Amino acid sequence: MEQIPLFPVEARLTRIDAARNAWRFYEMSIQRDLFGGAVLIRRWGRIGTAGRLRLDLHVNEGAAANALSRLLRFKVRRGYRWA
Template sequence: MTTHSFQLYCQRVDVTKNMARYYALSLQPTLFGEIAVVRCWGRIGKRGGEKSEVFDTESEAARHFLELARLKRAKGYRPVGNCGNPGDSQQFFAAAE
């Protein structure tokens, strides 16, 4: 069972390219005691895609979460708000670097 709840919501907006995208990540427990990394993406204001990946341990899921956050930061996504996480949302991107 997860001891920490992590969520990340970030956006990438470029008016010159008519680009307005979002990307959301979260760690969620499954009914069977595993941990799922759930990600959602799409155009801001529209329904997008969703994918869940299940891990046996929280540390494996957290590593995957941080790797995905690092990849999105490299593509220009920036966090918006704190998504209900304690503290500053910038810490997630800083930890992923």
């Protein structure tokens, strides 16, 4: 069992299942925006590609960190591992 950091600000995960030809990555990081809030940047896709990008706006870094932690727990349960 892997230990998830208490207050992560970035994470890079991979899920490799050769039997299903699944070679996936998922990256998350928190950045401050120009208006005092925070942005959770998520990028995911097949390993070796640019993947897709999503930006989630949050009121502050704490709210973004809570969202990142929630997504991180969900992804680990789905079979992703730390890269």
